[in-house]
Amino acid sequence: MAEIRDVPLIIKKAIWRIETARKIIQLLSFVLVSATIFGVGPWEVLLPIAYSLGTPHKTVGDAFTVLQRVLYEQAFPWLPIASFVLIAVVLGRSLCGWVCPFGFIQDLMAYVKKKPTEFSLRTHQSMLNVKYFILGVTLFVSVTLAVSLAMGVGQSYEAAIGIFAPAPFNALSPSDTLFAILPRIVLKVWFGVAVEGVLLSPLLWARFVILGVFLVLAAYVPRSWCxxxxxxxxLLAILNRFSFLGLKRDPVKCTKNGCRICVEVCPMKIRILELPWEKFTDPECIYCLKCVDECKTRAIRPKFP
Ligand code: SF4
Ligand code: SF4
Structure with missing residues (x-):
């Protein structure tokens, strides 16, 4: 048990952790992306983070949402693509670890349960592909709709998919539900505006179910949505392989045979010890640096380039 004289040292150690800095940056980013309510922005900046289509207070744009909207307007989404490519090539998926508001909410949910639950490796590996499927379906709908509208034959297609037409993913995105839909309903109730009609929508309840499932899941399985x-x-995972930013592991310092702390603390379940030690840029790595923080022998370090 720690003695009283050790307390300052324990506090100092807790403060001088990368994880503390990361939480502060995540909180500041969270405030900053909605800071137009404080008179800041909006800025003409697109970031590859999950925020929301419907939030009027945002200072920065969410690149994937804008990508879908630009396709819907039958233009080529140069800017969102440039945002994804430039940021991923320089910083990999680190905005997921340090900036994304929905990532931050999931990290907060992870505090609810001290010991995370994990799926088996096989289930985990198969489930990693679900996000590529969602990406593929979203792009397929956006691109085919854009092409058919541009050819003048897309009106019935647009009418058939209804609310999914302008941004297919955002119509059910839990990030939009949390940051735009839910606050709007709460504000309406607060100011006595009738919401009964809104609450009858099956799509709204589908949104709530998706949000609820992933928030609860995040408490058990860290970053399950991500x-x-x-x-x-x-999209970032595809580009992350080409990132200048990576991690390296010193095999001499690494007490590989007994210690697997880095693997155990990794929220993305990355098999660090099986990756090349000179530099690794795993598609799933969000550069949270928990592995760097927790390694007792300081064997893991960021590497750039
Ligand atoms: S993967 Fe997670 S952190 Fe990255 S953009 Fe999506 S929600 Fe945000
Ligand atoms: S490998 Fe390290 S930096 Fe990457 S996600 Fe896992 S713990 Fe975070």
């Missing part, structure tokens, strides 16, 4: 379902994360 791992298995997020199409922003899927």
């Amino acid at each position: 791992r298995y379902a997020c199409p922003h994360g899927a």
Whole structure:
């Protein structure tokens, strides 16, 4: 048990952790992306993070949402693609670990349960592909609709998919539900505006179910939405392999035979010890640096380039 004289040292150690810095940056980013309510922005900046289509207070744009909207307007989405490529090539998927508001909410949910639950490796590996499927379906709908509208034959297609037409993913995105739909309903109830009509919508309840499932799941399986379902994360995962930013592991310092702390603390379930030690840029790595923080022998370090 720790003695009284050790307390300052314990506090100092807790403060000087990368994880503390990360939480502060996540919180500041969370405030900053909605800071137009404080008179800041909006800025003409697109970031590959999951935020929301319907939030009027956002300072920065969410690149995947804008990508779908630009396709719907039958233009080529140069800017969102540039945002994904530039950020992923320089910083990999680190915005997922340090900036994304929905990632931050999931990290907070992970505090609910001290010991995370994990799927078996086989289930985990198969479920990683779900996010690529969601990305593929979203792009398929957006691109085919854009092409058919541009050819003047897409009106019935557009009418058939209804609310999914402008941004197919956002129509059910838990991030939109949490940051745009839910606050709007709460504000309406607060100011006595009738919401009965809104609450009858089956789509709204589908949204609530998806949000609820992934928030609860995040308490058990860290970053489950990011791992298995997020199409922003899927695009970044594809590009993450080419990232300048990576991690390296010193095999001499690494007490590989007995210690697997880095693997155990990794929220993305990355098999660090099986990756090349000179530099690894795993598609799923969000550069949270928990493995760096927890390694007792300081064997893992960020590497750039
Ligand atoms: S993968 Fe997670 S952190 Fe990255 S954009 Fe999606 S929700 Fe945000
Ligand atoms: S490998 Fe390290 S930096 Fe990457 S997600 Fe896992 S713990 Fe975070």
